[in-house]
Amino acid sequence: MTTTDAAAEVVEVGPRDGYQGIKPFIPTEMKIDLLRRLVSSGLKRVEIGSFVSAAALPQLADTTEILAACDDIPGIIPQVLVPNEKYGRLALNAGSRFLAFVLSVSEAHNRNNVRRSPRESAEEYGRLLAAMPDDVDMRLNIATAFDCPFEGRVAEAETIALLDCLVPLRANIELCLCDTTGRASPDHVEHLFAACMQRFPQVKRWALHAHDTYGLGLANVHSAWRQGVRAFDASYAGLGGCPFAPGATGNVATEDVAWMFRRMGIDTGIDLETLIPVACDGAAIPGGLPGGRVRQALAAAAANAPCL
Amino acid sequence: MTTTDAAAEVVEVGPRDGYQGIKPFIPTEMKIDLLRRLVSSGLKRVEIGSFVSAAALPQLADTTEILAACDDIPGIIPQVLVPNEKYGRLALNAGSRFLAFVLSVSEAHNRNNVRRSPRESAEEYGRLLAAMPDDVDMRLNIATAFDCPFEGRVAEAETIALLDCLVPLRANIELCLCDTTGRASPDHVEHLFAACMQRFPQVKRWALHAHDTYGLGLANVHSAWRQGVRAFDASYAGLGGCPFAPGATGNVATEDVAWMFRRMGIDTGIDLETLIPVACDGAAIPGGLPGGRVRQALAAAAANAPCL
Numbered sequence: 001m002t003t004t005d006a007a008a009e010v011v012e013v014g015p016r017d018g019y020q021g022i023k024p025f026i027p028t029e030m031k032i033d034l035l036r037r038l039v040s041s042g043l044k045r046v047e048i049g050s051f052v053s054a055a056a057l058p059q060l061a062d063t064t065e066i067l068a069a070c071d072d073i074p075g076i077i078p079q080v081l082v083p084n085e086k087y088g089r090l091a092l093n094a095g096s097r098f099l100a101f102v103l104s105v106s107e108a109h110n111r112n113n114v115r116r117s118p119r120e121s122a123e124e125y126g127r128l129l130a131a132m133p134d135d136v137d138m139r140l141n142i143a144t145a146f147d148c149p150f151e152g153r154v155a156e157a158e159t160i161a162l163l164d165c166l167v168p169l170r171a172n173i174e175l176c177l178c179d180t181t182g183r184a185s186p187d188h189v190e191h192l193f194a195a196c197m198q199r200f201p202q203v204k205r206w207a208l209h210a211h212d213t214y215g216l217g218l219a220n221v222h223s224a225w226r227q228g229v230r231a232f233d234a235s236y237a238g239l240g241g242c243p244f245a246p247g248a249t250g251n252v253a254t255e256d257v258a259w260m261f262r263r264m265g266i267d268t269g270i271d272l273e274t275l276i277p278v279a280c281d282g283a284a285i286p287g288g289l290p291g292g293r294v295r296q297a298l299a300a301a302a303a304n305a306p307c308l
Numbered sequence: 309m310t311t312t313d314a315a316a317e318v319v320e321v322g323p324r325d326g327y328q329g330i331k332p333f334i335p336t337e338m339k340i341d342l343l344r345r346l347v348s349s350g351l352k353r354v355e356i357g358s359f360v361s362a363a364a365l366p367q368l369a370d371t372t373e374i375l376a377a378c379d380d381i382p383g384i385i386p387q388v389l390v391p392n393e394k395y396g397r398l399a400l401n402a403g404s405r406f407l408a409f410v411l412s413v414s415e416a417h418n419r420n421n422v423r424r425s426p427r428e429s430a431e432e433y434g435r436l437l438a439a440m441p442d443d444v445d446m447r448l449n450i451a452t453a454f455d456c457p458f459e460g461r462v463a464e465a466e467t468i469a470l471l472d473c474l475v476p477l478r479a480n481i482e483l484c485l486c487d488t489t490g491r492a493s494p495d496h497v498e499h500l501f502a503a504c505m506q507r508f509p510q511v512k513r514w515a516l517h518a519h520d521t522y523g524l525g526l527a528n529v530h531s532a533w534r535q536g537v538r539a540f541d542a543s544y545a546g547l548g549g550c551p552f553a554p555g556a557t558g559n560v561a562t563e564d565v566a567w568m569f570r571r572m573g574i575d576t577g578i579d580l581e582t583l584i585p586v587a588c589d590g591a592a593i594p595g596g597l598p599g600g601r602v603r604q605a606l607a608a609a610a611a612n613a614p615c616l
Binding site: 182183184185186187188212213214215216217218219221222223250253256259260263264292293294297 | 490523527568600
């Protein structure tokens with residue numbers, strides 16, 4: 001979190017969110033090589049995997065090895081997702097220093113994901129926090145903050161009521177509102193962030209996890225940026241989506257977000273010319289669901305046009 | 309132009325901008341059938357074709373027939389593109405009551421399109437206006453208002469200098485700023501519209517022609533909306549792009565724009581459930597270059613999920 005007010009931090013979530021829905025196992029060496037290349041393009045924070053039952057998510061069973069390999073990737077800030085206190089402790093023991101936890105505002109979505117109510121998940125989050133040393137960074141992901149695949153649009157009051165339980169537990173975190181379905185509109189993003197930022201000024205940092213399923217990924221990133229959000233999840237090659245949200249393929253693509261900010265003159269630290277070939281290789285991963293526009297547009301432009 | 313301040317007008321340009329780059333001739337009867345279905349989805353103004361040399365654009369050689377067929381399509385407001393005074397008179401004689409003219413801010417792009425300087429095209433526009441009765445509506449398209457495929461980013465001062473020549477000729481028009489390359493960013497859209505609307509308050513109506521080549525189509529539409537723009541060009545199925553701008557495929561898709569406004573609670577008069585099947589048929593036109601997200605996302609959602 002070294003970005004200034006005039007810079008945007010892009011958090012690369014492809015290696016976790018993008019890979020987890022891919023059936024054929026991506027060889028660990030290939031994951032590490034892609035990770036190294038992503039970081040060499042200027043990305044720093046990467047969600048590299050998840051400490052979770054290997055039976056539940058076999059694609060992420062090598063997270064411990066990936067985490068260890070990060071010691072040899074200069075500049076990387078590896079973030080890992082954990083589903084509960086137990087796996088949080090495993091992640092800590094394996095050397096994690098940036099953990100992410102997720103729960104949903106929507107009862108139906110949370111039960112579908114972890115067979116618990118949102119309030120029960122909030123209690124689990126409290127136990128996880130209690131087990132974490134002070135020097136461990138924390139990201140809290142609020143899924144279905146805007147909209148739920150089962151229940152439709154989520155009322156702002158519901159999202160805020162859940163945050164009323166969560167924020168007092170620890171304010172020194174990064175709090176990420178997630179558009180799980182991709183159906184948040186830019187005015188909704190603006191309004192919910194405005195309400196949350198006003199109600200919870202003690203939160204250290206706000207983030208947006210945007211999906212591009214309906215083409216609104218960049219519109220929503222821009223809207224959150226205008227509101228003062230400075231951290232944005234994105235997946236290289238637009239890989240992934242939520243396997244529990246039917247039809248919700250399509251994380252916003254890292255290269256699309258980096259492109260927009262570059263056109264706006266806002267620093268992300270990302271070198272697009274280095275990133276695009278990695279995104280092209282990511283899009284070619286067998287079983288992957290790639291998305292985004294910039295990858296193909298820049299390839300077309302390179303073939304035809306004199307300027308980017 | 310019957311929209312209120314709280315409503316957005318989507319101008320369907322697929323039948324001209326989307327079709328003109330398609331090599332295999334689309335049978336006239338098929339064009340008329342698609343046009344009828346587009347209007348039945350709630351679209352009113354449609355750029356149905358271009359009065360132009362049939363040798364230059366053989367796909368649009370049947371514009372006179374299409375225009376005549378509009379007499380039997382209740383509610384349609386047919387708009388036609390004309391390249392100069394001569395073809396403007398032909399369009400008037402054929403019964404056109406809504407004409408569009410285009411010129412580029414960028415010298416290189418204008419010369420590439422019509423082998424004239426922008427100032428020479430401005431004079432042609434003056435001759436066209438002089439030939440038009442008062443009851444004929446006029447749309448003026450400013451190509452490369454933001455960015456040029458040959459010259460890169462266009463300075464705001466350049467766009468405004470050209471408008472200084474054009475606006476005094478007739479203010480009672482719709483003035484459309486066109487993102488020819490798709491490389492305008494939302495802050496650029498906001499800033500240029502703000503500057504133009506302040507300098508030319510006499511202009512009756514402003515419009516944006518957005519491209520989605522780099523995924524910024526909806527972000528730019530939203531940005532213009534925030535600025536007070538109420539008319540937006542879009543192409544069903546995302547068909548088309550500028551054949552003279554290398555790599556610049558991808559008009560923003562009508563269904564994507566309609567979707568965003570619906571999620572924002574803003575009326576466009578478009579019924580998406582009627583439009584999507586037409587967009588699917590448009591995407592299947594042989595030789596077409598479809599784009600957009602909502603068409604496929606809604607199809608996936610209909611197959612899997614309980615709610616839109």
